[in-house]
Amino acid sequence: MEFEENLLQAVDIARQAPSSHNCQPWKLVHIEDRRMRAQLLPAHAWPEHEQLLLLGIDRQRTLRALPSLTLEMQLSCGMFLGLLSAAFDALGFHCNWHWLDMLDTQAPAAMPFLQSLEQRYGCRGLVLLALRPQHVPDATAFAGLQDSVRQRRTHRAPFAEGSCSDMVLAQLLERNWPEQLTGDQLHIRVERSPAFIARAAGLVRQFAALDFSSYRAWKETYRYLHFDPRKPAEDGFYLHSLMGPMSPLRTRIMQCVLAPEVMQVLRIVRVPHNMAAQLAALVEDSAQLLLCSLPSDDVASTVMVQAGARLMEVWLNAQRLGLALHPLSVMLQHDRARGELQRLAGGDRRIVFFARLGAIRQRHGECLRRPLAAIIETHGETV
Numbered sequence: 404m405e406f407e408e409n410l411l412q413a414v415d416i417a418r419q420a421p422s423s424h425n426c427q428p429w430k431l432v433h434i435e436d437r438r439m440r441a442q443l444l445p446a447h448a449w450p451e452h453e454q455l456l457l458l459g460i461d462r463q464r465t466l467r468a469l470p471s472l473t474l475e476m477q478l479s480c481g482m483f484l485g486l487l488s489a490a491f492d493a494l495g496f497h498c499n500w501h502w503l504d505m506l507d508t509q510a511p512a513a514m515p516f517l518q519s520l521e522q523r524y525g526c527r528g529l530v531l532l533a534l535r536p537q538h539v540p541d542a543t544a545f546a547g548l549q550d551s552v553r554q555r556r557t558h559r560a561p562f563a564e565g566s567c568s569d570m571v572l573a574q575l576l577e578r579n580w581p582e583q584l585t586g587d588q589l590h591i592r593v594e595r596s597p598a599f600i601a602r603a604a605g606l607v608r609q610f611a612a613l614d615f616s617s618y619r620a621w622k623e624t625y626r627y628l629h630f631d632p633r634k635p636a637e638d639g640f641y642l643h644s645l646m647g648p649m650s651p652l653r654t655r656i657m658q659c660v661l662a663p664e665v666m667q668v669l670r671i672v673r674v675p676h677n678m679a680a681q682l683a684a685l686v687e688d689s690a691q692l693l694l695c696s697l698p699s700d701d702v703a704s705t706v707m708v709q710a711g712a713r714l715m716e717v718w719l720n721a722q723r724l725g726l727a728l729h730p731l732s733v734m735l736q737h738d739r740a741r742g743e744l745q746r747l748a749g750g751d752r753r754i755v756f757f758a759r760l761g762a763i764r765q766r767h768g769e770c771l772r773r774p775l776a777a778i779i780e781t782h783g784e785t786v
């Protein structure tokens with residue numbers, strides 16, 4: 404099989420990764436140009452038969468309305484990288500990851516070449532993925548991965564009752580992906596204590612209205628909402644996948660109510676606070692919360708991308724165990740809310756991902772994704 408076919412198969416899996424607002428901020432450049440490869444990595448790191456991919460954050464798809472979204476973009480790309488690497492592994496490739504924020508100290512001569520690629524393809528580079536055919540493809544592993552990835556969805560509805568056993572939680576946190584990919588910095592805690600969950604729900608009630616209070620941030624979010632299910636879309640989400648099925652009339656009303664300008668007015672009558680209370684009620688009814696943290700506030704992009712890959716592994720484990728996640732990023736996007744949550748968690752670690760975790764009652768939600776051709780670029784041989 405030609406490498407291009409493998410690449411399409413792997414990206415078809417990776418593009419199912421979750422991302423903030425389903426903005427899918429990833430860009431992948433296949434570097435076919437041998438001279439460019441030689442400039443980017445020292446010769447010993449890329450034997451002739453290796454393939455080289457640059458994963459970056461697509462500048463045109465980056466969410467920017469709040470500073471914390473930079474971390475979410477890196478986390479989302481890490482999730483994409485996790486799935487991409489798992490897919491290539493099942494296709495028989497050995498993967499090697501060269502992290503770009505280390506490149507300027509380890510190989511400064513490569514920087515101008517990297518920058519020219521970034522400029523040409525409109526992305527901010529995160530990692531170079533070197534791939535070498537190594538073992539026989541594992542069709543069963545690939546089909547299993549494909550199946551889990553298609554089934555996994557963000558679950559915003561109430562979960563089934565009952566909390567997970569210790570054994571299930573141990574399986575949830577099982578590590579099978581290499582540490583070179585997932586790093587060792589992300590600490591994942593599953594909180595089952597009813598007292599903790601009630602206090603976290605209280606914080607959500609207090610702070611979740613912030614989602615609507617920044618006009619700029621809400622305007623950016625609103626762009627990703629689709630109200631007409633008959634109109635095809637490639638990113639964002641349909642309203643009914645966020646709020647459940649609703650009549651065309653109610654959809655129309657919600658379209659008006661949620662419009663950023665209208666929302667500014669509705670703040671006066673506390674509509675955002677009512678929505679925050681609904682989210683808090685969901686949190687209160689959850690049997691588990693997932694808190695993922697890093698040792699400090701000073702987070703390098705590599706650490707964040709590795710954290711994303713590790714989270715992807717856990718999210719897939721959850722899917723295979725009949726569990727699902729519902730991230731609650733509003734609590735991390737505003738310093739005061741995050742500070743209170745970190746205080747509740749009893750530590751000075753930086754929380755980078757916070758979600759409800761529970762058993763799926765009923766699977767729903769479609770998967771809007773961009774086509775493969777919009778994700779992959781090829782940097783061919785230059786004459």
Ligand SMILES: Cc1cc2nc3c(=O)[nH]c(=O)nc-3n(C[C@H](O)[C@H](O)[C@H](O)COP(=O)(O)O)c2cc1C
Pocket residue numbers: 419420421422423424425475478479482555556557558559639640729730731732733768770
């Ligand atoms: C870093 C990150 C933050 C997210 N934050 C939220 C959130 O605050 N609320 C929410 O409902 N979904 C959140 N999501 C889930 C995305 O909206 C979801 O992944 C995307 O819409 C694609 O849908 P899927 O996960 O069902 O494939 C987040 C996902 C990621 C990766």
